[in-house]
Amino acid sequence: MDVVKVINSINEQTKNGISEVYLVACGGSLVDMYPSKYFLESEAQKIVTGMYTANEFVHALPKRLNKDSLVIVCSHGGNTPESVEASRAAKEHGAHTIGLTHNKEAALLQYSDQTFLYEWGEDSDVKNNPMAIILSLCVEVLKVVEGYEHYEAFQNGMGKVNGIISEGKKQVGPRTKAFADKYGSEELFYILSSGASYGHAYGFAICSLMEMQWLNAASIHSGEYFHGPFEVTDKETPFILMMNEGRTRALDERALKFLNQYAGKVEVVDAKELGIGTIAEEVVEFFNPILFYSILCEYREALATVRNHPLETRRYMGKVAY
Amino acid sequence: MDVVKVINSINEQTKNGISEVYLVACGGSLVDMYPSKYFLESEAQKIVTGMYTANEFVHALPKRLNKDSLVIVCSHGGNTPESVEASRAAKEHGAHTIGLTHNKEAALLQYSDQTFLYEWGEDSDVKNNPMAIILSLCVEVLKVVEGYEHYEAFQNGMGKVNGIISEGKKQVGPRTKAFADKYGSEELFYILSSGASYGHAYGFAICSLMEMQWLNAASIHSGEYFHGPFEVTDKETPFILMMNEGRTRALDERALKFLNQYAGKVEVVDAKELGIGTIAEEVVEFFNPILFYSILCEYREALATVRNHPLETRRYMGKVAY
Numbered sequence: 233m234d235v236v237k238v239i240n241s242i243n244e245q246t247k248n249g250i251s252e253v254y255l256v257a258c259g260g261s262l263v264d265m266y267p268s269k270y271f272l273e274s275e276a277q278k279i280v281t282g283m284y285t286a287n288e289f290v291h292a293l294p295k296r297l298n299k300d301s302l303v304i305v306c307s308h309g310g311n312t313p314e315s316v317e318a319s320r321a322a323k324e325h326g327a328h329t330i331g332l333t334h335n336k337e338a339a340l341l342q343y344s345d346q347t348f349l350y351e352w353g354e355d356s357d358v359k360n361n362p363m364a365i366i367l368s369l370c371v372e373v374l375k376v377v378e379g380y381e382h383y384e385a386f387q388n389g390m391g392k393v394n395g396i397i398s399e400g401k402k403q404v405g406p407r408t409k410a411f412a413d414k415y416g417s418e419e420l421f422y423i424l425s426s427g428a429s430y431g432h433a434y435g436f437a438i439c440s441l442m443e444m445q446w447l448n449a450a451s452i453h454s455g456e457y458f459h460g461p462f463e464v465t466d467k468e469t470p471f472i473l474m475m476n477e478g479r480t481r482a483l484d485e486r487a488l489k490f491l492n493q494y495a496g497k498v499e500v501v502d503a504k505e506l507g508i509g510t511i512a513e514e515v516v517e518f519f520n521p522i523l524f525y526s527i528l529c530e531y532r533e534a535l536a537t538v539r540n541h542p543l544e545t546r547r548y549m550g551k552v553a554y
Numbered sequence: 555m556d557v558v559k560v561i562n563s564i565n566e567q568t569k570n571g572i573s574e575v576y577l578v579a580c581g582g583s584l585v586d587m588y589p590s591k592y593f594l595e596s597e598a599q600k601i602v603t604g605m606y607t608a609n610e611f612v613h614a615l616p617k618r619l620n621k622d623s624l625v626i627v628c629s630h631g632g633n634t635p636e637s638v639e640a641s642r643a644a645k646e647h648g649a650h651t652i653g654l655t656h657n658k659e660a661a662l663l664q665y666s667d668q669t670f671l672y673e674w675g676e677d678s679d680v681k682n683n684p685m686a687i688i689l690s691l692c693v694e695v696l697k698v699v700e701g702y703e704h705y706e707a708f709q710n711g712m713g714k715v716n717g718i719i720s721e722g723k724k725q726v727g728p729r730t731k732a733f734a735d736k737y738g739s740e741e742l743f744y745i746l747s748s749g750a751s752y753g754h755a756y757g758f759a760i761c762s763l764m765e766m767q768w769l770n771a772a773s774i775h776s777g778e779y780f781h782g783p784f785e786v787t788d789k790e791t792p793f794i795l796m797m798n799e800g801r802t803r804a805l806d807e808r809a810l811k812f813l814n815q816y817a818g819k820v821e822v823v824d825a826k827e828l829g830i831g832t833i834a835e836e837v838v839e840f841f842n843p844i845l846f847y848s849i850l851c852e853y854r855e856a857l858a859t860v861r862n863h864p865l866e867t868r869r870y871m872g873k874v875a876y
Contacts, residue, residue: 258777258778258780258781259778259780259781259782260781260782262778262781273604273616274614274616274617275617276617276618277617277618280602282595285775285777285778285781286777287777287804287805288748288749288775288777288802288805291801291802291804291805292596292749292801292802292839294595294596295596295597295598295599296598296599312781314777420742420770426610427610427614437772438774438778438781438782438783439782442782442783442785442786443781443782443783443785444785446785446786447786448742448770448772448786448791449772450759450770450771450772450773451772452760453607453610455580455607455608455609455610455636456580456581456584456607456760458580458581458871458876459580459581459582459584459607459634459760459765460581460582460760460761460764460765461760461764461765462870462871462876463764463765463766463768463868463869463870463871464764464768464769464770465870469770479613479614480610480613480614482609482613483609483610483613486876489876490870490876494870494874517614546785547785548784548785548787548812548816549780549784549785552816554780554784554808554811554812
């Protein structure tokens with residue numbers, strides 16, 4: 233599907249343009265939506281956005297939802313019951329729905345006005361993965377409804393990010409191995425970031441570490457760290473800090489300074505060092521999480537190898553009733 | 555200050571009514587704002603809301619911010635630099651500001667158009683604490699700008715909640731002691747809740763456990779639990795589940811059912827059992843976090859006693875430069 237055509241087509245069916253963009257999913261797919269939430273909350277002057285875990289959206293549907301709302305729902309397998317139900321509820325209230333999934337026979341598709349069957353796996357260009365597609369959809373909504381002065385810069389950045397990631401992966405290769413060797417016996421990690429990347433701090437905690445490694449983990453916003461969480465900092469507790477390029481970098485730098493002084497186990501993944509700065513400064517912040525997702529996949533792979541705990545191993549998900 | 559007068563006065567100064575309510579603070583004060591964010595996102599059809607940790611608001615100011623925006627900033631001590639700066643930035647962009655603090659000489663006051671010097675401590679009625687004041691402000695904004703059909707029910711609930719809490723505290727007294735005796739040696743807790751109370755799950759994790767007890771902790775949304783986090787569930791890991799009354803109770807009940815089967819250390823704090831159901835069903839969900847805050851304070855007090863770690867002890871906050 234074509235992002236431009238899809239958004240134009242939906243927008244033409246609304247009275248005064250798309251008025252709301254709701255981002256609805258569960259777990260890892262919800263994580264993929266955070267950069268879009270951050271983007272619209274930061275850049276939009278008219279369009280309203282909301283991000284919901286699907287079951288909360290279903291049980292506490294926002295009263296604002298209407299026939300000019302766009303509801304984007306993403307489910308990798310496409311059959312997550314809460315996400316399918318969220319899409320159904322959105323349709324029932326007259327909203328426009330876009331469904332993203334990797335499964336062409338997904339139940340989600342029956343309630344999606346438009347569908348993106350996205351690519352997945354090592355060889356796919358990240359611009360065809362859900363995080364980037366959803367972000368591109370939201371950028372397009374902003375452009376069509378109220379204009380977006382950095383649209384060209386954004387498209388230019390989207391054309392560059394896969395290449396930046398390829399280089400970045402090579403750069404961190406030895407580091408991920410060293411990280412896994414050093415921290416392979418840890419039982420808990422705190423993941424810090426800010427801005428568009430906070431969602432991926434959450435995602436790395438709940439998906440990569442809790443779900444795929446059965447490790448304890450929590451995300452901390454770099455800005456919030458100093459207002460409670462930093463009291464657990466000591467030489468024994470491991471922290472992973474994803475440092476953004478862009479407006480919120482100052483928050484990450486402040487956390488780094490403190491960690492360097494009081495923590496003993498700190499892994500820094502710095503988007504600037506990994507070359508993201510070749511993207512224009514007006515839009516670079518929105519690309520940090522796309523880079524971090526791919527780079528942190530290298531880290532989790534190395535950790536899984538050292539821990540002899542394959543990333544696919546589950547004890548509950550898809551195995552027991554819940 | 556009077557909530558009704560303050561909101562009417564601000565609204566009269568806008569062109570078409572207050573268009574946005576931004577909730578901006580750090581740590582525990584930000585936690586106090588979550589129920590208001592949930593309320594407006596759920597109930598409003600025109601008013602837009604956004605919730606920000608203060609330093610991110612300052613560094614990545616939303617472009618929507620304008621002279622018809624209301625920015626509510628809360629800081630207990632009133633001198634948190636990021637919060638003071640957020641209020642200053644809001645004023646600079648022409649927005650209306652309300653400052654809440656417990657300090658009548660707070661720096662925050664110099665950038666607040668209106669100020670609430672709130673009550674604090676064991677003897678204060680919770681309706682005069684920041685969580686309830688901020689929620690009342692947002693309810694008033696909704697009523698004044700676009701109408702709120704459950705306004706009377708809400709005011710009625712606000713009149714009841716302090717009494718419910720008093721009874722609830724008596725009811726949980728023996729339980730908090732048993733909880734502390736049983737879990738006093740644990741080093742990590744997961745805190746689950748949903749709806750308006752998710753913010754307090756986060757708050758109990760970062761303030762009560764991490765900051766005040768130097769314990770590892772993380773909040774998990776009851777709806778998200780099944781999409782990653784539940785893989786860490788085992789008989790040894792402690793979970794605290796705050797069960798809401800209202801629309802999202804089904805999410806908490808689902809988590810409880812799973813925890814009862816696969817976890818071994820589960821503490822349930824159930825708002826329904828604690829008597830919150832005497833508040834009208836149209837509004838009861840918004841009062842859950844007000845109850846949970848006070849009840850969970852009893853739990854943390856009991857834990858601090860057994861652990862011989864006073865709640866006031868800090869190693870970094872207010873002690874070192876950061």
